[in-house]
Amino acid sequence: MTGVPAPPPTLDRIDRKILHELMQDATLPVTQLAERVGLSQTPCWKRVQKLEAAGVITGRVAIVDPVSIGLGLCVFVEIEAADHTPEWRASFAGVVADYPEIQEVHRMAGEVDYLLKVVVSGMSAYDALYLDLTKRVPCRNVTSKFSMERMKSTTVLPIDTSAT
């Protein structure tokens, strides 16, 4: 028996409302946050602290428009591993962690072993990444799927703020 990673802290309706608000706008002053969730300042502030300490809130970040900073190309990369050993996985994990252009890495069920989301300035930058990555880690197959238009993009998670 391996056990589950962590006992998820129990969040009540007010906690979830707090998260819902802060996921949309982390600049919201505690005063306003408190009235939106139906609490007064002090206990509201304490809940926010608790959610941060518990690792439920992992950070507060600025969201930047990729196009404005010259990152016009988004690519989803499907990878089949050369073999299915713990060693390959560890090596792969280490390599993808190195690239700031790789925004997301998922280990997948089904045909595709890994799915990557990559953000770069353009085709030549992507090709450089592709060549470098496939040099560092052996892949049976790599399929690149190119985004033409980012129609929707949000960091707000679908949290349920109704009922208990």
Add this chain to the structure above:
Amino acid sequence: MTGVPAPPPTLDRIDRKILHELMQDATLPVTQLAERVGLSQTPCWKRVQKLEAAGVITGRVAIVDPVSIGLGLCVFVEIEAADHTPEWRASFAGVVADYPEIQEVHRMAGEVDYLLKVVVSGMSAYDALYLDLTKRVPCRNVTSKFSMERMKSTTVLPIDTSAT
């Protein structure tokens, strides 16, 4: 000639350093931000304001751990449109905007027309979304790819902070 969406504001090295810092931690006080980018408080603060006004910084948000709030399933959904008309696209855009579970929607090049990233509590929630979505918008084909493990996930974009 249709023209490009917008002339990207020209960002110098200091602007990019500011963005680099704030993408990692938006709680950084202006005082500390200023010294990290090699500026004094006032002009640093003015740059941050300008970057917000120009829409380069689109917001400051709290990042929440999905598992902690019971969102344990992440699915990438590949969709082929029933037809390739502006009407279908508009309808599709409207529908996907409705679902908070849909974090990202990309219009793709190649075989797959659209790629969605979906975050839900589990299989039954995903199936409900799948049934509902395919009822509201006609799809020629839908392929769901399930994430087993989120190995990497960041909102920090790979901005170049060296040279001019």
Add this chain to the structure above:
DNA sequence: GTTGAAACCAAAATAGG
């Protein structure tokens, strides 16, 4: 661009109900 300082406001911590 710099420094320094004022005015304002929010965060953080405290005490009492």
Add this chain to the structure above:
DNA sequence: CCTATTTTGGTTTCAAC
């Protein structure tokens, strides 16, 4: 949980260089 209060510290603006 609430209100009230205080302290602390950051933001924002301004003046002068």
